[in-house]
Amino acid sequence: MELFGIFITATLINNFVLSQFLGICPFVGVSGKLSSAVSMGMATTFVLTMAAMVTYLVQHFILLPLGIGFLQTVAFILVIAALVQFVEMVIKKVSTALYRALGIFLPLITTNCAIMGLCIFAAMKDLSFIACIVFAIGAGAGFTLALVLMAGIREELELASVPRALRGAGITLLTAGILALSFMGFAGMKF
Amino acid sequence: MTAVRALTHGFWRNLPPFRLVLGLCPALAITTAAEYGLGMGLAVTFVLVFSNALVSLLRRVIPDEVRIASFIVVIATLVVLVELAMKAYFYPLSRTLGIYVPLIVVNCIILGRAEAFASRNPVLVSAADGLGVGLGYTISLIVVGSLREILGAGTWFGRPVFGDGFEPFGFMVKAPGAFLCLGLLLGVMNAWSRRRGEIFVQT
Numbered sequence: 198m199e200l201f202g203i204f205i206t207a208t209l210i211n212n213f214v215l216s217q218f219l220g221i222c223p224f225v226g227v228s229g230k231l232s233s234a235v236s237m238g239m240a241t242t243f244v245l246t247m248a249a250m251v252t253y254l255v256q257h258f259i260l261l262p263l264g265i266g267f268l269q270t271v272a273f274i275l276v277i278a279a280l281v282q283f284v285e286m287v288i289k290k291v292s293t294a295l296y297r298a299l300g301i302f303l304p305l306i307t308t309n310c311a312i313m314g315l316c317i318f319a320a321m322k323d324l325s326f327i328a329c330i331v332f333a334i335g336a337g338a339g340f341t342l343a344l345v346l347m348a349g350i351r352e353e354l355e356l357a358s359v360p361r362a363l364r365g366a367g368i369t370l371l372t373a374g375i376l377a378l379s380f381m382g383f384a385g386m387k388f
Numbered sequence: 389m390t391a392v393r394a395l396t397h398g399f400w401r402n403l404p405p406f407r408l409v410l411g412l413c414p415a416l417a418i419t420t421a422a423e424y425g426l427g428m429g430l431a432v433t434f435v436l437v438f439s440n441a442l443v444s445l446l447r448r449v450i451p452d453e454v455r456i457a458s459f460i461v462v463i464a465t466l467v468v469l470v471e472l473a474m475k476a477y478f479y480p481l482s483r484t485l486g487i488y489v490p491l492i493v494v495n496c497i498i499l500g501r502a503e504a505f506a507s508r509n510p511v512l513v514s515a516a517d518g519l520g521v522g523l524g525y526t527i528s529l530i531v532v533g534s535l536r537e538i539l540g541a542g543t544w545f546g547r548p549v550f551g552d553g554f555e556p557f558g559f560m561v562k563a564p565g566a567f568l569c570l571g572l573l574l575g576v577m578n579a580w581s582r583r584r585g586e587i588f589v590q591t
Contacts, residue, residue, distance in 0.1 A: 215563060218417035219491075220413070225412065267472065269490070310413050313491055313493065318487065362579035364578075367572075367575040370567050374564045374565070374566075378564040
């Protein structure tokens with residue numbers, strides 16, 4: 198039940214994009230088309246889960262026993278960068294179809310603050326290994342949800358006449374504001 | 389390009405997050421008050437100046453294949469410095485900014501400037517570019533923070549602006565207000581650029 202609470206909180210109540218402001222750059226950049234939004238969401242969820250597991254091990258078996266917790270930022274970003282590179286290589290070898298779908302998004306994910314943010318949050322809250330994984334999947338689901346919602350709206354917006362000055366990033370941010378407003382409705386939920 | 393021109397480009401031509409649509413996450417997250425914007429902006433400026441200078445110094449040493457990883461190590465080291473200094477001297481501010489201080493490391497402005505500018509320009513010019521873009525970012529964050537603080541809390545840098553009768557417009561300091569404020573400012577900037585005859589639309 199506690200794990201379910203963690204999942205729902207990460208997906209809806211503290212949605213990474215719309216209430217924590219993590220991962221805004223891919224949210225604005227890759228939400229133009231529904232198909233690429235789904236691929237980006239899946240790639241991010243996958244890397245989030247892997248990164249949460251690996252940084253948990255780094256935090257609890259290297260940083261804390263050696264008493265070098267202050268190196269957390271450096272250690273995490275290096276681990277994430279290496280992990281993304283590794284995932285890219287594995288996918289390239291294993292499945293060409295998957296690589297074609299996710300490949301171009303993977304390098305972007307290294308500097309996606311949702312990944313780094315999740316790892317720091319998990320270390321800060323001192324979650325257990327299982328809770329970490331659930332938290333990561335929940336956050337990934339929330340990120341995918343926000344991205345897909347946004348892409349659906351933006352595909353419709355292509356047909357609307359948007360004021361010239363607001364075209365592009367401007368209208369995307371305003372739409373995100375309305376989405377964030379509706380996600381505030383989840384704020385009262387308690388688990 | 390001279391150092392002075394690199395410096396002044398940051399104030400308009402390369403002004404983040406409006407002209408370079410990078411670094412949006414902190415611009416939305418921590419701008420609930422002007423003071424936080426100032427703190428975040430200065431932290432980013434510090435990292436940006438030194439990362440640009442160091443990357444530029446090392447640009448002939450770093451092999452091309454591993455340059456992104458090397459840039460990230462340089463940036464992460466500087467961010468840890470800022471993090472520790474903030475905890476030591478500005479503890480309340482570092483508590484408020486919280487997770488967004490270590491997240492400076494994945495702020496795309498810094499990696500973007502290292503890759504696009506510092507890796508192919510001399511040291512002094514690169515440092516000037518870092519200073520210009522950093523100060524431009526600081527100004528943007530203060531403007532967004534001021535707007536949200538004045539409307540959302542009725543104060544500016546913690547001092548009350550309106551009389552007692554003012555009912556704060558609480559929406560502005562919440563998440564939707566951040567998106568709305570930044571989106572509208574972006575629109576205003578675009579309209580202004582268009583009037584000056586600069587063709588520019590963010591994608």
